[in-house]
Structures are given as C-alpha cells and as structure tokens.
Amino acid sequence: MAKNAFFFNELLDTIVERGRSLLDFSGPGHAGKLEELSHALLSDRGESSGVAIAQAILQGYRLLDDSGRQQFFRFLAEKFMPDPDLVASAAQAYVETPDTSRLDELTRATEAPRREFFRRLNMAPGGTAQIVAMREDLLRFAKGDKDLEAVDRDLVHLFGAWFNRGFLVLRRIDWATPATILEKIIQYEAVHEIRGWDDLKRRLEPEDRRCFGFFHPSLVDEPLIFVEVALTRDMPHSIQDVLDAEGGEPGKAPTTAVFYSISNCQPGLAGISFGNFLIKQVATDLAREVPSLRTFVTLSPVPGFARWLDAERAAGDDGVLLPAECEALACLDDAEWQFDKEQAEAVQEQLNRLCAHYLMAVKARNDRPRDPVARFHLGNGARLERINWLADISERGMAQAFGFMVNYLYDLKEIEVNHEAYANSGLIAAASAPTKAARTFKKARAVTPEPTH
Amino acid sequence: MAKNAFFFNELLDTIVERGRSLLDFSGPGHAGKLEELSHALLSDRGESSGVAIAQAILQGYRLLDDSGRQQFFRFLAEKFMPDPDLVASAAQAYVETPDTSRLDELTRATEAPRREFFRRLNMAPGGTAQIVAMREDLLRFAKGDKDLEAVDRDLVHLFGAWFNRGFLVLRRIDWATPATILEKIIQYEAVHEIRGWDDLKRRLEPEDRRCFGFFHPSLVDEPLIFVEVALTRDMPHSIQDVLDAEGGEPGKAPTTAVFYSISNCQPGLAGISFGNFLIKQVATDLAREVPSLRTFVTLSPVPGFARWLDAERAAGDDGVLLPAECEALACLDDAEWQFDKEQAEAVQEQLNRLCAHYLMAVKARNDRPRDPVARFHLGNGARLERINWLADISERGMAQAFGFMVNYLYDLKEIEVNHEAYANSGLIAAASAPTKAARTFKKARAVTPEPTH
Amino acid sequence: MAKNAFFFNELLDTIVERGRSLLDFSGPGHAGKLEELSHALLSDRGESSGVAIAQAILQGYRLLDDSGRQQFFRFLAEKFMPDPDLVASAAQAYVETPDTSRLDELTRATEAPRREFFRRLNMAPGGTAQIVAMREDLLRFAKGDKDLEAVDRDLVHLFGAWFNRGFLVLRRIDWATPATILEKIIQYEAVHEIRGWDDLKRRLEPEDRRCFGFFHPSLVDEPLIFVEVALTRDMPHSIQDVLDAEGGEPGKAPTTAVFYSISNCQPGLAGISFGNFLIKQVATDLAREVPSLRTFVTLSPVPGFARWLDAERAAGDDGVLLPAECEALACLDDAEWQFDKEQAEAVQEQLNRLCAHYLMAVKARNDRPRDPVARFHLGNGARLERINWLADISERGMAQAFGFMVNYLYDLKEIEVNHEAYANSGLIAAASAPTKAARTFKKARAVTPEPTH
Amino acid sequence: MAKNAFFFNELLDTIVERGRSLLDFSGPGHAGKLEELSHALLSDRGESSGVAIAQAILQGYRLLDDSGRQQFFRFLAEKFMPDPDLVASAAQAYVETPDTSRLDELTRATEAPRREFFRRLNMAPGGTAQIVAMREDLLRFAKGDKDLEAVDRDLVHLFGAWFNRGFLVLRRIDWATPATILEKIIQYEAVHEIRGWDDLKRRLEPEDRRCFGFFHPSLVDEPLIFVEVALTRDMPHSIQDVLDAEGGEPGKAPTTAVFYSISNCQPGLAGISFGNFLIKQVATDLAREVPSLRTFVTLSPVPGFARWLDAERAAGDDGVLLPAECEALACLDDAEWQFDKEQAEAVQEQLNRLCAHYLMAVKARNDRPRDPVARFHLGNGARLERINWLADISERGMAQAFGFMVNYLYDLKEIEVNHEAYANSGLIAAASAPTKAARTFKKARAVTPEPTH
Numbered sequence A, B, C, D: 001m002a003k004n005a006f007f008f009n010e011l012l013d014t015i016v017e018r019g020r021s022l023l024d025f026s027g028p029g030h031a032g033k034l035e036e037l038s039h040a041l042l043s044d045r046g047e048s049s050g051v052a053i054a055q056a057i058l059q060g061y062r063l064l065d066d067s068g069r070q071q072f073f074r075f076l077a078e079k080f081m082p083d084p085d086l087v088a089s090a091a092q093a094y095v096e097t098p099d100t101s102r103l104d105e106l107t108r109a110t111e112a113p114r115r116e117f118f119r120r121l122n123m124a125p126g127g128t129a130q131i132v133a134m135r136e137d138l139l140r141f142a143k144g145d146k147d148l149e150a151v152d153r154d155l156v157h158l159f160g161a162w163f164n165r166g167f168l169v170l171r172r173i174d175w176a177t178p179a180t181i182l183e184k185i186i187q188y189e190a191v192h193e194i195r196g197w198d199d200l201k202r203r204l205e206p207e208d209r210r211c212f213g214f215f216h217p218s219l220v221d222e223p224l225i226f227v228e229v230a231l232t233r234d235m236p237h238s239i240q241d242v243l244d245a246e247g248g249e250p251g252k253a254p255t256t257a258v259f260y261s262i263s264n265c266q267p268g269l270a271g272i273s274f275g276n277f278l279i280k281q282v283a284t285d286l287a288r289e290v291p292s293l294r295t296f297v298t299l300s301p302v303p304g305f306a307r308w309l310d311a312e313r314a315a316g317d318d319g320v321l322l323p324a325e326c327e328a329l330a331c332l333d334d335a336e337w338q339f340d341k342e343q344a345e346a347v348q349e350q351l352n353r354l355c356a357h358y359l360m361a362v363k364a365r366n367d368r369p370r371d372p373v374a375r376f377h378l379g380n381g382a383r384l385e386r387i388n389w390l391a392d393i394s395e396r397g398m399a400q401a402f403g404f405m406v407n408y409l410y411d412l413k414e415i416e417v418n419h420e421a422y423a424n425s426g427l428i429a430a431a432s433a434p435t436k437a438a439r440t441f442k443k444a445r446a447v448t449p450e451p452t453h
Helices: A002-017 A030-042 A044-063 A066-079 A084-096 A100-110 A113-121 A127-142 A146-162 A179-188 A196-203 A239-244 A275-289 A305-318 A323-333 A341-361 A372-379 A395-401 A415-425 A432-446 B002-017 B030-042 B044-063 B066-079 B084-096 B100-110 B113-121 B127-142 B146-162 B179-188 B196-203 B239-244 B275-289 B305-318 B323-333 B341-361 B372-379 B395-401 B415-425 B432-446 C002-017 C030-042 C044-062 C066-079 C084-096 C100-110 C113-121 C127-142 C146-162 C179-188 C196-203 C239-244 C275-289 C305-318 C323-333 C341-361 C372-379 C395-401 C415-425 C432-446 D002-017 D030-042 D044-063 D066-079 D084-096 D100-110 D113-121 D127-142 D146-162 D179-188 D196-203 D239-244 D275-289 D305-318 D323-333 D341-361 D372-379 D395-401 D415-425 D432-446
Strands: A169-172 A209-215 A223-232 A256-264 A295-298 A383-388 A405-409 B169-172 B209-215 B223-232 B256-264 B295-298 B383-388 B405-409 C169-172 C209-215 C223-232 C256-264 C295-298 C383-388 C405-409 D169-172 D209-215 D223-232 D256-264 D295-298 D383-388 D405-409
Touching: A030 A044, A030 A066, A030 A113, A044 A113, A044 A127, A044 B415, A066 A127, A066 A146, A084 A100, A084 B084, A084 B100, A100 B084, A100 B100, A100 B146, A113 A127, A113 A146, A127 A146, A146 B100, A146 B146, A169 A275, A179 A196, A179 A223, A179 D179, A179 D196, A196 A209, A196 D179, A196 D196, A209 A275, A223 A275, A239 A256, A256 A275, A275 A295, A275 A372, A305 A323, A305 A341, A305 A395, A323 A341, A341 A383, A341 A432, A372 A383, A372 A405, A372 A415, A383 A432, A415 B044, B030 B044, B030 B066, B030 B113, B044 B113, B044 B127, B066 B127, B066 B146, B084 B100, B113 B127, B113 B146, B127 B146, B169 B275, B179 B196, B179 B223, B179 C179, B179 C196, B196 B209, B196 C179, B196 C196, B209 B275, B223 B275, B239 B256, B256 B275, B275 B295, B275 B372, B305 B323, B305 B341, B305 B395, B323 B341, B341 B383, B341 B432, B372 B383, B372 B405, B372 B415, B383 B432, C030 C044, C030 C066, C030 C113, C044 C113, C044 C127, C044 D275, C044 D415, C066 C127, C066 C146, C084 C100, C084 D084, C084 D100, C100 D084, C100 D100, C100 D146, C113 C127, C113 C146, C127 C146, C146 D100, C146 D146, C169 C275, C179 C196, C179 C223, C196 C209, C209 C275, C223 C275, C239 C256, C256 C275, C275 C295, C275 C372, C275 D044, C305 C323, C305 C341, C305 C395, C323 C341, C341 C383, C341 C432, C372 C383, C372 C405, C372 C415, C383 C432, C415 D044, D030 D044, D030 D066, D030 D113, D044 D113, D044 D127, D066 D127, D066 D146, D084 D100, D113 D127, D113 D146, D127 D146, D169 D275, D179 D196, D179 D223, D196 D209, D209 D275, D223 D275, D239 D256, D256 D275, D275 D295, D275 D372, D305 D323, D305 D341, D305 D395, D323 D341, D341 D383, D341 D432, D372 D383, D372 D405, D372 D415, D383 D432
Parallel strands: A256 A295, B256 B295, C256 C295, D256 D295
Antiparallel strands: A169 A209, A209 A223, A223 A256, A295 A405, A383 A405, B169 B209, B209 B223, B223 B256, B295 B405, B383 B405, C169 C209, C209 C223, C223 C256, C295 C405, C383 C405, D169 D209, D209 D223, D223 D256, D295 D405, D383 D405
C-alpha cells in the first residue's frame, strides 16, 4: 500500500506536470499499472482526479496488444464483479425480510463495480468513442466465455442508457457534409457497396435521393447508423435499377420513398438497436418535406435464403424439398444460371414459392423468422409486400439469395397493429401474393405423409 | 384486455392522425389513462410506438396537478418496482448456487422496471428536460416516504449515467451568448444576486471576468451549473470589492483567478455533482488561456456559521462557548452591529477563532465538516486558505455568517494529496492562520473540565 | 525623399517587428506622418505592404482629435483630388476627338485618387467599420464646405458599391440573438424607445412579434437597419396599443403585419438607402412564414406636421389657414390639450384634414411630399391608407405631430404601379378617406381669392 | 411607351404572381425583352422593383446562346455608355471653368450607366456569382473589340470594389470541409493536378500539409483562390518529392512552409489580384500557428522557359545562343532526354544558366520579367532563391520548362525593400547562385561582337 501511495503520487505528478499525456506503459509491468489505475479510478481518488486517471487508463489500454486486452477484460470480470459474499448475505437478508431497504441493499450488492468503472472511464475526453471501441475488442474475446459475457452485459446496460433514442441526433447527410463524415459513409456502407466519391455523390443528389444518419453528441463525426433513400414513382423491382437510375422524371413529384440500404456503423454498439427509430423518424420527416410521398417501402436483401436452400437441397429426403423439386433446382449449381433465360424462367416460380416459404414459415429457435432482415422489418411492424425475382444480380445478391430481394412496406397506420400481432402471436403481416406463394408451397407438401420442418 | 386493445388502437389513431399532439386528458379517467399508457410503454408496444406513447405520457403528466403527480409517482413506486416473488426466488437460487448465471438473473430481478420506464420515456423529443422537471416534483413529495425515495434512487441512478461528465459540454458564457441563456444566468445566480443586465454585462467583461457553464446536449440553452470568475492581482478579502470593481489595472496581467460564485441551475438534478469537475476544468482552461495566472482560489460563503453560533449561544453552559465569550458576543444581537467600528473590532478576533473552529472542527454525522460549502471544497482537495472578516456585508452575508467569507485555494499539485488525506482520514488542509485560530479556540477550552461538542 | 525612404523602412520594421500594432503618433509630427502614410498607401508600396500601412493610418486617425481629423479630410480633399491639368487636357482631347480611348482616359483622369485611397484603406482588418465611422466625422465637417462635400461624394460612391443590396444579409433578431446585437437594438431604436431588456423581450416574442435587420458581412454584430413588426388581426390605430399589447389572441391566426418601427443604425451610412429593400424583403419572407397574413402596413410617425402647422399658424394671413381655423387651433398651445376630451374632439376633424393636406399637398422643393416619412413610403410604392387620431400620445408624438400617425399600406401587387405614378408624375396613392379629407381642406380654401402655397 | 407600360405591368404581374421565377424567354423577341428589362432596371422602376427585374434579366441572360450573349454585351456597350454630348459639354465646361462643381459634373458624365446597371443587377439573389460568370463570357468576346473592352473595364472597376481585400475571408480547407468545396479544389487545381479524393486527402493531412483559400461572402462555397502548403524541414528540390512524401518526420518540428501550388478559381475574376494577399496572410497565420517555421518559400513552375528557349534555338544566329550551345542542346529534341543520365548531366549546367538568364534578364515590353510566375513573386517582394534541376519531371513540367522549378523566398523583413527596388528600378532580388549563373551566361556573350536581345 505504501508502494501504491508512492506510485500514485508519482503518477499524478506525471499527470499534472507532463500535461496528462505521456505515461510510460512500455515496460513489463504494464498490465499491473493498468490494474492499479483501474482500482484508483474506482476509489476515492477517482472522485478528485478521475479525469486524469481515466485518460491514463484509456491510453494504457490502447497500447496493449490483443492478449493484453483480453487479460484486462478478464481482470475486470474477476476483480470488478459483485462481491459474492455481499450478494449472498444481502440475498439471504431479503429472503428473510423482503422490504424496501433490504431490496435496495440487494440491488446495490448485485450491481457490478464494472459499471461504475466504465462510467468513470467515460469522463476522459473522447472516452465514449474509446469505450465503444473497447467493446468491439470484447465481442471478439467474449464468445462462449461466461465471465466476459457478464462484462459485456454490463456494457450493454450502460450503452442502453448512453445511446438512448432521446440522445441521438438525426442529421441529413448530403454533398455539403464534411468529407470526414462522407468518407465514413463510403466505408460503412454494408449492403450495396459505394464505389467511390462519384457513386456517393449520386446517392446524395437532392433531386431524388436522401441519406440520413443518427449521431451521438459524444461521438463527433461518427454516424451510428444511416439509411439511404430513393424517391421514385413506383415500388422498385431491382436494386440495380435504383443504383443506376440517372435522376427523377423531371416535373413529376415522387410518390414513393424507398429505403434501399441501412448500415450500422459501430461494431462496438452491436445489439443496441437504432434501425427501428431511424426508419420511422426518417419516414415521418420525409412525409413532411415531400408531401407527394404516399408509400414508404424498403428494397431489402434476403441474406439467409441461399444458405437455407442449399442445406435443404443437400438434406435430400430429410429436407423439405420434393425429389422433383431438387432435380429442377440442379441448374442453380451452374455458374451464371441466371443468364440462361429459359433455364431461369423454368425455376422462377418454384424459387419464388421457396423464398416466400423461407421468409414466412422458416423460423429460428424463438419462433421468429430465421431471416434476420425479415425479422427486423416485421418486428418493426412492416408488411412483407412483394418478393422480387432477379432483383439483385450482383455476385453477392446471387450468392446469398439467388437474386431475390423483398419490399417491406411501412404503413404508419398499420405498424402498431402489425407489430402487436407479431409480438403477441408471431403473426406475419404479408400482402396476398407472397402469402399465396407460401401457402402453395405448403399445400404441395401436405400430400406427403410426413410434413417436415 | 379487449378494452385495452381498443383503447390503444384508438389512441394510436389519435397519435397518428392528430399529429401526435393532442390527447384528451381532461376527463375523470385521466390518471387511469396515464397508467395504461405507462404499462403500454413498458410492453412490446413500447418498442414499436414508444416515441408516441412517451410523448403522450409526458403531456398527460404536465396536465396533472400536484396530487395527481404524487399519485402517479406512487403508481410507479408500487407497480413498477421489482417483482418481490421473482427477487425472492432469484435470491434463494443464488444463495444456493452462487454462479454467474444465477447472479445475472438476480441482477435482472432486482432492477426496477421503473428504470426501463424512464429510459423509454426519454425517447420523446425534449424528454430529458421533462424527466428532470419530474424529479423536481418528486423531491418535494419523497421526503421521508420510503417508496418514493426508492423511485428517486432509480432516477438518480439513471441521471448518473445520462449526466456523466463525459457528456457535459463546457461553454464560455459572455456578452455574445444568446439572450435566452443569459437570462437564465441572471435567474439562476444563487449566491450573489445579479441586479439586471448591466450588472450581468459587468460580470462578463472580457478584460477581467469570466463565466463558464456546463451544458448537456439534450438540455438546449439550459446551463446545469455555472461559475463566475474574477481575474485579479490579489486574493480578494471582500465580495463587495469583487462585485464593485471597475476593471482590471490596465497593463498589469492578472495573477489570480477568483471563483466567486457557483450556482447549480437544475433543482431536478440535486445530488448529481458537477461543481468539482467544473472548477477543475475551468482552472485548467484558464491557466492555458491566461498564462500569467498563478493562483486559483474561491471567495466562498460560510452558510451555516451564524446558525451554529446562535445555537451555541443559546445553549449556554451546554454549549461550546465560555460565559465570558457569550457575553462579549451579545452585541451581535444589535441590528447593524458591524457599523459600530469599536464594537466590531472588539469581537473580530473572537469571531475569527469561532469561524475557524466552526469550519475545521464542527462536524456533521459523517465526520465531515458541518458547513456544506467547506465540505464541498475540502472534499475537492482544496485548502482552507484564509478567513475574511466583514467580507460580505450584504444583509444575507451578515445574517448567515456575520459577514465572514473564506478563500479556498485550488493548488493543482496538492489537490490529490489533500483529497486523499481528507477522504481517508478526514484531515483538513488549511493554511497556518486559520489552523492557528482554530487551535487557539480549542486551547482556551482545554482548561475547562468538560470539553464539549 | 531619402528621409522618407528611411522613415518607411523604420516604419515597416516597426510594423513587422512589433506586431503591426503600436505606432507612435503622440509627437507633434503626427499629422505629417499620417499624410506620408497616406501617400505611401497610394504608391507602389501600398501594393506590397498595403494591409500594414492601412492599419497604421486607421490607428493614427483614431488618435486624432476633431481638428486633426478635419485637417486630414482637407488633406484628402486637396492632395487626393483629380489632377486638374490632367483632367483639363483629357477633357480637351475628348472634345477634339470623342472616341472610346479618349473617353477612357478622361474617365480615369476624373476619378479622384481618394477613391483608390479608401479602397486600399479598407484592406485593414476591421477597415470597413472604421471608414464608416470616418464618414460620420466627415458629415459633421462637410456641411457647406464644397471641398469636403466632394470627399463625401467619393465615399458615397464607394459605399454604394460596398453596401449593395446583393451583399446585405437579412437576419431575424430574436431572443436567441447574442446580447452584443440585442444591446445595439436597444441603443439604435430611433422611433419608439425600448425601455430596457424586458421591453425588448416583449418586442421579440415569437408569438406575435418579429424583428429583422440587414447586416453586412464586414460589419460583424452591427445591424445597418432594422424593422420591428407586430402580427395582429387589425390595422392598428395607436402605437401605444401596439407597444402595450400583452400577446396575440390565442388560437387566432394573425392577418396583418404592422411595421411599427424602422431604425437606421449607422450615421456614417446616411444617404445609403436600405429601408425600401428591408420592408419588401421582410414582407415577402413573412408572407411565406405566416400564410394567414393578408395585409402589410406600417404605423408611421408624421415627423414634420407640427413644425409645418406651427409655421402656418404663425404666418397668419400669409399662411394657408383661415382666421377661424387659426382661432380654433389656439387650444393646441395648452399643455396637454389632448386630455381635455371636449376640446380635443372639437379640433379632431380640422386637424385630420390639415394632416391629410400636409401629407399629400405640402411639397418640398423637388415636388415630393415635404414629410420625410411620407416621402419614403410613397416613394417605395406604398399607399397612404389611414390617418390615425391620437395615435401616439407620447410626449414626442404630441410634439411632432399632435399625436397623429399614419398607416402606409404595402400591397405587393400595387407597389410597382404606385411607384411609377409617383416617380413619373408625383401622383400619391391614397385611400379615399385621406384623399377626401385633403380635398375638403382644399375646397374650403377655394373660395378665398388667393389660393396659397 | 404605352406598349412598354403594358409590357411591364404584365411582366410584374408575372413576377409577382408566378413566384418571380418563370419568364418566357423562349420566343423570338427574347433579346428585345432583355433590353427592355435592362432599361427598366436603370429607370425609376429599378428602384422599386429592382430585385425582381434583376432576377428576370439574369434568368434571361442564362437562356441566351453565345451569339445572344455577345449581342447583349454589344447592347450594353452602345446603349449604356456615357452620353457623348453630355461628356463633351461637361468637358468643355470644365476646360473653361475648372472648379469643383464642374469637375463633379464631368465625373458623373463620364461614368458609364453600365456601372449602375451592374450594381443594380447585383441585387438579385446569387447575382454576384452570375455577374462573375457573365464576365467569363465577356472575356471571350472582348478580345480586340474596343467597345466590349470598355464594358470589361467597367466590370473590372466594380469588381475592384466588390472583391476588395477587406471583404475576403480566409478559410482553412481541410478534411472537415464540406464536399461541395473540396470538389472544387480538385477541379480548380491548375498547377499540379489532384488525382482524386485520396490525393486530395493527402494534401490536407494536418500533420504536414495546409490549404487555405479566400472566399467572398456572396459567393457561397466558391473559393476565389487557394494555396497548398507543405510543412517540411528543408527547402524542396522537386515537386515530385513534395507530392509523394508520405508524411512529416515524426517528432521533428517543421521549419519550412512550402507554397507549392496557387490556383485562381474564377476565370470571371481574371485580372483581380488576390495571390499577393493570400501568400502574405497565410505566411503570417502559419508563423503564429507553427512557431517552429523559419522559412517561407515557394516551389514554382517556370511556365515560359521552354517556349522562349525553343524560339532562341530556332532563331539561330539571330538568337541569343552561341552555335556551340545550340548544338549541345540538340539532345532536348529527343523524347525523354532526361532519362539518359549522361546526356542530361551534359546539359545541366548550361540549361541552368539559361534558366537563370531567362528569369532575370529576359523582359516583357514593360521591362518586367517575361516569365509570368517570376513577375508575380518578384513583384510581391519575394527573392529568387534557387533554380532546381529536374524538379518537375512530369510531362507538363518537362514540356514547359525542361523540368526546372524555382524557389521564391518570402522573407517578411525584406519584402518591402525588395518590392520597392523592383517597382522603382526593376531590380530583381536574387540569391547568389542564380545571380552568378545569369552573369556567367551574360559574360560568355560579352566576347561576341553583337550582343543580342
């Protein structure tokens, strides 16, 4: 302890004298120093010199390699977890006398000191961005590690408070936006790659394009999520049509807002959901800005369709496909089958039914659609409006969904009802065409003795 | 439930159709509606239509009178508390098997649904400001009410995350600041009243005055706390000298930054501490902006001195004062005793010793100084530098402290050491003069058989 | 010249070494130095070190007293006028051969070097504001002085280019405007005094008040002119009603924008006209912002009425008044005659006719209305809509116009026609009531043998 | 006239009713309409409806093709020139009585109504940018056309007032600048092409690059001129080294600011000089921002060297070259001679002397250096510091200057003296090496009987 005291005086001299910037983390005792600093941050000292100590910790963390970082998270998991004895005795006390003050004590006892640790860490200038980056590391390490998963839960809990919808700022992104941000739009676009600045400029044309992002005041110039919108006169059938369109029809007011790309930007915020708010806010704002708009719809990928169908085809008799169907689909193994018009048309209807079935009837463990994009939009209260054939003929689009894309319709008046039915009973709102396609698929199977899956 | 469903469809029609603004809360079922909305906000519906529901709740709350509001907080206390059975069984399970997953379940069980309720409420535009205002109400109701105090603890917990130092923005306030903010500076100044716009302008003169405030990005144009600083060439003896000074000595660079007024602006954020950060940040920034500054010091009130001394005088033999002292102090009962120069000088030294004793030796239950301002600055690591006689001769200054004010010195190199000694052992850092004055007072009492208090 | 060269090297050393700030203008040779600098600014040196020299001149000018400044303008008048010989020979050459290149030479010869001098002076940081301030001085000196008037014409010519409408920026002034600007609004209000910050705040209430000003990018935080507008439901009869109104009628959209005060802010820009543009721009913008507005009207003073009427009354038989009228108006000499209701009513109609006559028929030398405010609005194409009795009962309002005020109507569709008729034929657009009143006044005189004026 | 009146009422109806936007200029009478509008703008109507009329004219102008635009300028030249009779009689009057008021009349008479026309045209929103664009057209038409040149002189005169240094705003351009502006930097870079956004980003790296531009408040997002600066530790020998450098030496403060590219952006502002101010302002600002800087120097092209040398080589005995020199230089006709190391070294010294001679001794008609870049920097007071061999080996660099580039040194203390010597006596400030090289070249010729050129 005496040593510690000396260490800290020395440290704080360093902090005060040398502009709070350069701490020597190069030596072998690096990890130990970080842990001492972390204890200090949580102690009384953290109250008076917290900003300096937090800065030092973040700086020290950045200098660590992956194994050092993993070790640091393990330290947080083990040393800054709730005190088991304290929890046990508070739990026992509550079981015996379940009153308000015992509950309060128990609540305090169960809150991991890590939470306060991260809150104090956030006092450092630029702290929020660095804690988000720390979680990006953590997510790599935590998979299947119960202790690190517990640390992650604490971060998720904090991020839930910090990145509350009420603190997010919606900003339009256009050609007058600083290049620092635009550069990130190019980099973060996760759905339909932006091929350089000219492509970006086209996607920001004020005439018939919009782009909006959520920002957090403490993450300067860093979008959290953004959406790209095309203003058109019809619900589009193909993403290539949207991306290659030259401009709106002059003199004709757009009627349809197409959300054709939504990208999350911060891997460290995985699991903190912004997309639902973003789409609804943007739809509301666009309806005001462009009064001619009547329809708000997505053009979305079906990321899991090919993987599922390939598995079914491989499963043979154990799968959902009839032998004749399997045979008919053999052509999918040809490279570029889609360019053989005759062949493509031969499988179109069958694939369409399969896609409808996949989207509406193939479920994950929690009885929600297995396709993550379907799960997202249907969970938001959107309606599965149309399944589009050869709608994304890029390599990626063919590989993940045999070219299929889906329009999900956001009808502000039905969102609530759809969401409720979905949330309570798992009911999926869908237009008649996809409903019928899925039903036809099902019926064809009904004659087989053992209905599968 | 059927009724509820109908109610909500109707409500959401209202929300969607009528611009999410006008809900009829005028009828007798008002409280019931608010409670239903609150349940809805926490349900699945809250996920899809949360912004609209949160807006409706805040609007409904604003229309309530005090008794309605109190009733609403009681509702939150009773209906949105942790489920006792769940807590009890999770506690029992943990006591039996204290592993990570049981701990996780227990942690979840003890977190009151109120916290999530307030987090979702914050999604409404302007929500943060309104939740802060709600707590202002709550503080009036909660005193001594264990259930409401539990609600308040949840709000304090949330505010701790939301108003984290890392999210606060320091802004200089000067004559180029929008009038909306300046008006609030006049209104919120709690220590030395600002007598109109001319007085304000003097306090913002760039030559020898500074004013800084902390702002939160979600509380637009609303300072959380602000500090007024005078740049001088000496540590000042009197607040009237500071307030009446006409301007710096031309051509002489200031050496001393005097923090002569710190005002918290948001009663709803009581207990969320910003002052410590503000002073240190401002000192750091000023040191950079005005390199000639060497000394950072406050000129602070002693708000509890007169109350304490009056009580001691009233206590007679049970008090700390010797009979001769009591007698000598009788003159304090004269109105305007301070203007009788002879009389004033007769008690000066005695009062000075008493003030030193009060500040350094009179403690509250937690063994910290009873004087709240002393507690604040000493807890920050400042040093009690000088006690100033007739330093605030305003009515208020005389009434609360017989005119005494104190300079607390912020020496950046000593802050950490002072704070640590204070936090660990209750040691108070003080210059030799006040230390000696307090010791003299104590010695005089040492000869009496029974040391008091 | 050698001496000069030395002087300039020394000067520029000073300029370069000492931060271009401190030149010693305290000695007796001050004026000489300024003149040397001025020559330097116009010379080749001005091209390479113009910014520094211009700064030095402006600084030197500021240190001069009035007589020094007057002397400096005389220097500009005499030394920086066009070269008479050059002009004469160029004039002669043109008379002989009036071709393009001779014209060009003549044009150059007649342009006073002063213009280039002021253009270069403007290179100094903050130069524009200081040149405007210099003209404020000049206007005091120039009256009746032909040479200084010539200098002033050059400044007017330059200001015409610099303060071109295309360079002015219209800004809304409201309670979120920096105090530096609001303070100037209080100070510059020339028509209806603003009695402190509370009064100002009332005049900026977003509900039913507006304030707009023109700014120039180089005059930071300095309005050139501003207008105060009340949004009402009727064309107002009284300025006191406007100033004292508590707020709009809740729930009723305003129909009328009342321009009740227009103030020029920069005496140094006298004669450079902004008001016409300001009113029309504000009317256009307000029509867009508040679609319920139908009527755009002023409530304007009649600054010359009392002076004119007093003169006519004094003129006796030589004046325009009939003896009976003179007698009836004798009551105007009573202090506070307006509070004697009976008396006031007795003269109301007569005064009304006189005011109409004054506004429409009493002309200045250029056959335009003698009243400057009438001249301004009628020249803008507005219509004299209504003359209001006891519309400004402030001391000033009574003193200058026996309480009369006038509504001038800006009907965007008629402005052009009105302006044209006024500009071409001096025709005044007026509503029927004032027209009739003026005609009645005239008729009464028609019976007298010699129509006056 | 009656027809006109009708036309204008109709026009103004159009202007007022149809949002001041769409005038039908498609018919055959287009030119006539523009001319009528132009007359109207200068008339009384221009005062009341000037903004609308100016907008209409600018719109009409934009719809014209080149021949229409040329015709319009001819209209301005002929109809809006000074009235010859008026000028002649005013000239005559002045010759007879050269007093102030006659001078004033003559000055007015010689000012072309075009100036007032353009001033009023500038009232239209966005007018300034469009008038600048009009001059871009005019410059194409005016060459050798005396009348149009007279129109151009009037525009130059106005632009001199409008784009006065005092109205320009210096802005740093970096990666946080809006893309609208950055895009123009790429487009306008005239010296060393920017190859896309990555190249641009490198040129804006805060570590060792700077970019600054002058902007005018009325030309939003439009730089007038910009300069690119590299912060280095040595005066650079080669532009390729500057452009390809990866970054500053870490931990070493830069000592040298290299102005390696200056580009004018607005062809319509040709002849209005900004570069001189820009370099000096940027040097001053950089000296403050980066105190380690000691040297401010350019790396500049020698655009006329190859053209001059080729002409001399072609001139044979009539040229400045000795026969042996001519022969030695024959290798320059080889493509890519510079890659033959031996050959290149063989001509290096000779070319170096030729370049020094070209820069310092080859003059244009006005006895200033024939090389425009040399003229610019020497005229600013810079010193010819070093001639660099193979300093720009790009195709362009080889073609225009056989790869030579020049460092011009801006020594703030010498600028004034250099400028003065240059302005008064044509003396060129140069370091000893180039001086010696030029002298050696001259001496070699001194023995020839007839020194040329």
